[in-house]
Amino acid sequence: MMSRFARRLSLLAAFCLALPLAALATDGMAIDPVNCLECHENVVSGRDFGASVHGQNACTSCHIEVTDIKKHSDGEVMPGPVKCVRCHKKETTEHYSSVHMLNDITCAACHSDIHKHKYWKGDKRRVIATCNNCHEDTVTAFNASIHGKGVAAGNVDSAACNDCHNLHEIKPIGDKSSHDARAFHTSVCQKCHANNEMMTRNKVTTVAVKSYMDSYHGKNFRLGFPEKAAGCADCHTSHAVLPAADPQSSVNEANLVKTCASCHPKTTSLFTKYYAHGDYHNSAEYPVLYWTFLAMTSLLVGTFAVFWIHTLLWMFRGFVENREKLAALHHGHAHHAISTPHKQYRRFKPRHIILHLTVIISFLGLSLTGLPLKFADQHWAQVMMSFFGGTYYAGLIHRGCAILTFYYFFGALLLSFDFLFVRKDIKGMWLQRLFGPDSLCPNLRDVRDVTAMVKWFLFRGPKPTFERWTYWEKFDFLAVFWGMFAIGGSGLMLWFPEIFGAFLPGWMFNVATIIHSDEALLATGFIFTVHFFNTHGRPEKFPMDFVIFNG
Template structure:
C-alpha cells in the first residue's frame, strides 16, 4: 500500500502529458486559486532565481525542483494552477502550512477521474488519448519499476518524475522534430538516473555511437527495446518473447530471416528458451558484425554459439560448422547465399511442376467423369458371359499387412504434418495453440521426432517384407503387370488418360497398379529420403556440423520444410481426390484400403486389364473372398471419414499458414 500511495503522489510523467492540457479545463483550470496562491506567487520563489530551496529529506535535505516560468507555461500542465495539484498548501510562506487531511499531488487519481467523467458523459470520442493515459498508468503499476525498492521498500524502484520533469514536460507530436529530439535524450535519462553501467555499455555500442557520434536520433534507445511504461523483468519469459520483435521493428529483413530459423520459430510461438537477438549480438553492448569485439564476428561466433550449445542438458556442444551457419540467410541473395538460392529455385520448380501436373490431372478427370455421368455413359463393359461368378463375392486386393501399414502411415503422417507445420508456420494464429496443446515447442518437437522415427521404421519394415517376398518368388517379373516398378505402359496410360479427358480416345485399361498409384507409392521413397535425412541431420546438428559447413543447415531446413509442404498438400488434395472424391467414388470414403476388398463391379471398373488377365488365366476365383461384414464395412467407413476429415482440417491449417507466411 505504501508503494501505491507513493506512486499516486508522484506519478505525473509522460502518461499524464498525453492530452491533459486540453482536458484539464473540465475540472481544474477553471477553478480559481486561493487568495495569494496564484502561479505568479508560487513561481516567484520556485523559479530558482532566489537560490535553491531545500527541505528535510531522509537523513539529510533534498533540493526541490526549479520551475521556470517559460518552461512551465509550455508544459502539458501549463494551463493549470499550482494549487490544482498541491491542494494541501494553504499559504504562501516558506515551509508552507498544510491543511490537515488533504492529500498532496495525486496525478493518477486526477487522470482516472477525468477519464471516468468523460465516459459517463459520453464525451470520449476524439479524446482517446486520455484513455491511453489511464492504460499507461495501469501498465506502470504492473511493471518492474513499480515493485518495491530493495533499499527502501516504502518506495517503488522508479517513479514517473524520475523519467519526466512533471513541471516542464510536454509530449511532442509523433513525427515531429521535437519528438525525435526527446527520443534521443532517453538513454541519458535512464542511465544517469539509475542504469549507469548499462549506459556505459550502450555508449560504446553501435547504437550508442550512431546516436552520439553520427547524431542519428532515430537509432534504438532504451524504450525501443524495454518499452516505456510496462517494463518487465528481463529474465522473465514475457520479455524474452517480446524483445526480439522489438528489435525487428527496426531490423525488419533480419527479423524476417530470423523467424525462418528454428530459434525464431520457437520465439514466434511465444517461448523464450531459444536464442534471440541479444543472445548472439549482446544487449546494450551490440557491435557491428565486422568489429573484432563483436560477439558475431567470425572469430568469436563459435564461442557465442557455445553459450547455449555447451554440452549441458539436451544441447550438445557446438562444433565447427555452427560458425558458418547463416542465421539471416535469405533465398533471394545469390551473392551471399548461393547454395540456398539454388536450393530454393529447385524446390519452387518442383512444387510448381508437381502441383500443376496433378491438379490439372485431377481437374480434367473430374470434368470428364462428371460429363460422362451427366450424358449417361457407362464405364467400358467387361464380358462375363460363361463365367460362374458369384457377384456377391469380393476381390481381395490388399492383405492385412498392407492395410495395417497404410493406417499406421496415415496416423503418423498426420502427426508429422501437425507438429511440423506448427513450427514452419509459427506466425499463424493456430500454431501457438497447437504448441500449447503439446505443452511447449520442445515437447511438440519431441513428438515430431518420435513420429518421424515411427514413419521410417514402418517404411523399413514394409520394404524388407516386400523385398524378401519378391526375391523368394521365382515367378515374379520385376517389370511385369504385378510390379510397382514403372514401365512403358504407365507412360502410354498417362498419355491415354489425357486423351480421354479431352474426348480424343478411350479410357485406358489399367492393370493391377495404375500409373498414379505407382507415383503415390514411389513418392514415399522420395519423401523418406529427402525429409528423413534432412530431419536426421537437423536432429543431430553437432554431428552434422562436425563434418559439413553451416550453410548446409540453411539448405536442409528449406528442403525439409518445402518437401513436407509438398507431401502434405499432395496427400490431402491429389491422393484424396484419386481415391475418395472422383465422381465414380462418391460419396466418400473408398474403404478398400481398410477392408482389403473390392466388389467385383468396382474391381472390373478400376482395374479392367488385371480382371481380364485373371479371367483368361483362370486365377480370378483364387482371389475372391466373402464380402466384409456389416460391422467391418461400417467401421471402415467411420474410420475413413475420420481420417479424411482430419486430413482436410490439416490442409486448411497448412493453407492458412502458407498464405500468411
C-alpha cells in the same frame, strides 16, 4: 496631468486585472513566486525556473497545500509530496504500472531538476544520462554499442533506452528465461528493424526480421512460445550490440562458437556457417539457398500442376462415363451379367494393411504438427500449436511419428528385397522382376498407359486396362522413397544439428529447412488432393474404396 477619462480607464483596467487574481486567491493559487523566492532562492533560481518547461506555473501549482504564506512562513502549513498526476495524468498512469513504481521510484528520482527542467525535444542523450544515474553498468555497455554510438552522434533513428523500455511504462522483465522476458527480447527489436524505410536510410539490412521469422527460432516466437528458441538478444546481446565486423561483437566470426554454444553446447566452427539471416530470394549473396528454393518451388508447382490437371480431367471424364452408363442402363441394353458377382479378390495381405495403417497414423501426426510450423504466421496455426501444448510437445509427437515413418520405410525395403530376391512364385531374375508386370517400378508399359489415359480423358480412345499396378500407384510408391531421402534426410539433420554440424557446414541446415518444408507441403497437399481422389474420389470409386482396409 492625467485627464479624468484616463484616470477612469486606468481604474477599470486595474479592476479587471484584479478579478482573476481574486479568483486564484480563493483557490489558494495567488501567492506570488517572488514571495517564495525571498526564502527559497538558495534552492530555486528564478531565472532558471522561468526558462524551464514549468516556468508558466506558479509555485503553488505543485505545492498546493500552501495557501497562506504567513502560515507557511510560521511553519503551520508545510507542503506535502508533489502530485504530478494533477497535470501529467497519462505519464503517471503509465508510471503506476511500471517496474519503477514497484520499487518505490518516484517521478523526482528521474526528474530531479524539476525547477530548471527543459523540454527534452526528443533528445535521446538526456534519456540515457538519466538512466545512467541508476543503471551505470548497463549504460556503459550501451554507450559502447552501435546504438549508443549512433545516439551520441545525433542519429534520431538509433535506439536509446526509451525505444525499447518506454519512458514511463517500463514493464518488469523478471526472470530472463520467462515467457515475457523472451518475448520482450525479440519484440522490441522489431520496432525498428521491421521498418524498412528506417533501415534503408541507415544502411542496415532490411531482411533481418523476415529472415528471423522464417527460421525455426522465429516460428517459435510467432506461435507464442519464445522461451523455446533463440531470440534476437541471445545472439546479439541486449545492450552491447556491435556490428559483426567488430572483434568484440557476439556475432563476430571469432566469437560465434561461444555464442551458439549457449544453446548448442557441441557447436563447431562448421556449425557456425549457418546463415542466421539468409535470404533465399537473394541469388547474389545466397546462391545455394536461392537455387534450392527455386528447385523445390518448381518441383512443387510442377507436380501439382500435372496431377491436378490429371485429376480434373479424370473427374470430368468419369462423370461423363457414369452418365453414359446410367443412360444406357435406363434403355435396357447395357447390362452385363457377371458370373460371380460376389466373389472377392484379395489385393493386399495383412502385412500390407498394417503397413498402410502405420503410414496413415504417422502421416497424419507429421502433418498436424508440421503444418502449424510451416504457416506460423496464421492464427489457426497458433491455435493448433496451443492444442498440442506448445512447440515442445508438438516436436515430440512429430519425432515420434518420424520414427514410425522410418519403421514402415524399412518394412517396405524388406518387402522389396523379398520380392526381388527371395520369393519363388515370381519368375525371372531380380532385374526381370524389377521391371516385370508385378513390380511397382515404372516401365515402358506405363508410358503407353499414360498416353492411353490421356486419350480417354479427351474422348479420343477407350479407357485403358492396366497391369498389376497402375502408373499413379507406382508414383505414390516411389514418392515415399524420394520423400524418405528428401524429408527424412533433412529431418534428421534438423533433429540432430550438433551431430551433423560436426562434419557439414552450417548453411546445409538452411538448405535442409527449405527442402524439408517444401517437400512436406508437397506430400501433404498431394495426399489430401490427388491421392485421395485416385483412391476414393474418382467417380467409379466414390465415396470410398475399402480395399486397403479389408484387403
